[in-house]
Amino acid sequence: MTDLARIQQAFMALLNGTDQDLINHIAPQPGLDAEHRALIYQNAYRIRLTKVLEQDHEMLGRYLGDDLFDDMVTGYLAQYPSNDPSLRHFGDKLPHFLATQLPFSEHGILSEIALFERLLLQAFDAPDTKRLALSDIQQIPADLWPNVVFSLHPSARLLRCQFAAIESWQALKHGNPPPSPELESEHFWLVIREADLRTAFHPLSQHEYQCLQSMERGLPFSFVCEAAANIHQDAESGALAVMQLLQKALTANWLGDYQLP
Amino acid sequence: MDLTLNTSPPYLGFGLGLRTCYFEDIIDSQPEVDWFEIISENYFVEGGKPWHYLDQIKERYPIAMHGVSMSIGSTTEVNFDYLRDLKRTIARIRPVWVSDHLCFSSIGDFNSHDLLPLPYTEEALTHLCDRLRIIQDYLEHPLILENVSSYLTYHQSQMTEWDFLASLHQQSGCQFLLDINNVYVSARNHGFDAMDYLNAIPQQAVAQIHLAGHSDFGSHIVDTHDQPVCDAVWQLFQRYAQSRLPINTMIERDDNFPPFDSLMAELNQARKLAPLNWSSND
Ligand SMILES: [Fe+2]
Numbered sequence A: 001m002t003d004l005a006r007i008q009q010a011f012m013a014l015l016n017g018t019d020q021d022l023i024n025h026i027a028p029q030p031g032l033d034a035e036h037r038a039l040i041y042q043n044a045y046r047i048r049l050t051k052v053l054e055q056d057h058e059m060l061g062r063y064l065g066d067d068l069f070d071d072m073v074t075g076y077l078a079q080y081p082s083n084d085p086s087l088r089h090f091g092d093k094l095p096h097f098l099a100t101q102l103p104f105s106e107h108g109i110l111s112e113i114a115l116f117e118r119l120l121l122q123a124f125d126a127p128d129t130k131r132l133a134l135s136d137i138q139q140i141p142a143d144l145w146p147n148v149v150f151s152l153h154p155s156a157r158l159l160r161c162q163f164a165a166i167e168s169w170q171a172l173k174h175g176n177p178p179p180s181p182e183l184e185s186e187h188f189w190l191v192i193r194e195a196d197l198r199t200a201f202h203p204l205s206q207h208e209y210q211c212l213q214s215m216e217r218g219l220p221f222s223f224v225c226e227a228a229a230n231i232h233q234d235a236e237s238g239a240l241a242v243m244q245l246l247q248k249a250l251t252a253n254w255l256g257d258y259q260l261p
Numbered sequence B: 001m002d003l004t005l006n007t008s009p010p011y012l013g014f015g016l017g018l019r020t021c022y023f024e025d026i027i028d029s030q031p032e033v034d035w036f037e038i039i040s041e042n043y044f045v046e047g048g049k050p051w052h053y054l055d056q057i058k059e060r061y062p063i064a065m066h067g068v069s070m071s072i073g074s075t076t077e078v079n080f081d082y083l084r085d086l087k088r089t090i091a092r093i094r095p096v097w098v099s100d101h102l103c104f105s106s107i108g109d110f111n112s113h114d115l116l117p118l119p120y121t122e123e124a125l126t127h128l129c130d131r132l133r134i135i136q137d138y139l140e141h142p143l144i145l146e147n148v149s150s151y152l153t154y155h156q157s158q159m160t161e162w163d164f165l166a167s168l169h170q171q172s173g174c175q176f177l178l179d180i181n182n183v184y185v186s187a188r189n190h191g192f193d194a195m196d197y198l199n200a201i202p203q204q205a206v207a208q209i210h211l212a213g214h215s216d217f218g219s220h221i222v223d224t225h226d227q228p229v230c231d232a233v234w235q236l237f238q239r240y241a242q243s244r245l246p247i248n249t250m251i252e253r254d255d256n257f258p259p260f261d262s263l264m265a266e267l268n269q270a271r272k273l274a275p276l277n278w279s280s281n282d
Helices: A003-016 A021-025 A034-056 A058-064 A066-079 A087-100 A108-124 A142-147 A165-173 A206-216 A221-232 A235-251 B020-029 B049-060 B080-093 B122-139 B161-172 B180-190 B194-200 B231-242 B260-273
Strands: A149-152 A157-163 A182-193 A199-204 A255-259 B014-017 B035-039 B063-066 B098-101 B104-107 B110-116 B144-146 B176-179 B206-211 B248-251
Touching: A003 A021, A003 A034, A003 B104, A003 B110, A003 B122, A021 A034, A034 A058, A034 A066, A034 A087, A034 A108, A034 B110, A058 A066, A058 A108, A058 A165, A066 A087, A087 A108, A108 A157, A108 A165, A108 A182, A108 A199, A142 A221, A149 A206, A149 A221, A157 A165, A157 A206, A165 A182, A182 A206, A199 A206, A206 A221, A206 A235, A221 A235, B014 B260, B020 B049, B020 B260, B049 B063, B063 B080, B080 B122, B122 B161, B144 B206, B161 B194, B176 B180, B180 B194, B180 B206, B180 B231, B194 B231, B206 B231, B231 B260, B248 B260
Parallel strands: B014 B035, B014 B248, B035 B063, B063 B098, B098 B144, B144 B176, B176 B206, B206 B248
Antiparallel strands: A149 A255, A157 A182, A182 A199, B104 B110
16 A cells, blocks of 8 residues: 555545544644644544535434434444445435434334425426326327326335334424324325426325326326226226326326336 | 637536435535536536436526536647537536646557646746637637646756746736645645745636545545545635635535535635635625
């Protein structure tokens, strides 16, 4: 290894908390000693990355409180140091971390709140594409409908919650105490950037969630209807429900485009 | 290909760092700013508000691109994924110039997201010249490098930071974004005279100036960029500018954002302190 490479490796080991050898490379100067000079960088590293998680996960921070949030940052930094030049990806593995690491994994809602906040961030700067309008789909020839593939707007994200994650997020946002994390049954959501660029989220019924999910997976329209028929137990009310959802999605600008076979 | 020679960016005057919280102020009030500098990485994303606003602002103002994550000094492989994103963004923005920092930030996959100082050695000089060539060839665009502030120096260093910059310019033709606050911060932390530093960098090597604020912790100061430019830095700027041809000058604020008018006041202060021939003639 060259001298330059050795210094750089030592610097990163210092920041990562695995080795203090950098201190031996620091020239003595009046004022601060080498340990203090190294400490300035160690502190800056931790502060900078803590701040990223605080900004990206404001409501998770309120839910956890300062001490637990700090513990989370310490654990997360040790396990998932940033491996992308862009800070916007630093927290990408936080939902996974919270779902798998004690004591956080004992509270499933934490991972869900974190995931919801990541989806909001993804929706914020996803690609801009046109939004599908009712008039666009009126041009689809009747015989091609079974094979039409609809796609959601690139900023749209579907979310399925076992806990009251979004309800807690909203309560905390308004300065209220969060409700009990338990839900009687799962809740379903769509996160999307609206046409006016605001990031928004909408509750979905389970059936709406499943239909939009089959669109998201690129399934043709006949498959979307089939899935709906299974839920509604007959083809006709299934098809009706899909048409209602389609109308709702078009009115709300949730769809990006469609493709013909 | 040597892209750095004879490609000095044009003199545009006095600029401001473009930050999200000022988008609407700028679009609504169309302030008297000669150009804006963006953080390149903030526009590696594909859509949404950042681009919505930038597209409008770049219609009216020249845009310079300033990156924070290139890590040109790293001894591990050049990150071509990063450069691909940068090149794509350059093509979309068509900036007046492109800069990053004279430092290292990452080693392999590990990103410190800090601007870490290099040792001032012949080895580092050669390494930087090689990396500059590879990166500029790939980008097909010259790259301007900013001096970073530092809180430590290495046993290994064989020359001063200013001799290092002057040599780098001599060997590669590379131009600098001279951050006068960073020079001041390092001067205080290492006990050298900031004017010695500034005077050692040849005029033709300086493409841009940053003026920013810092936090004073008594035993050392940190370039937090979250305060107004301090008197000592204004004085340095005035002394430095006095005998020099016009250099693009910018107020850089990265945190603790004041109302937009306060930044305009600082920008006008820079205009006032600079020699008369620095005032843009539009
Ligand atoms: Fe700067």
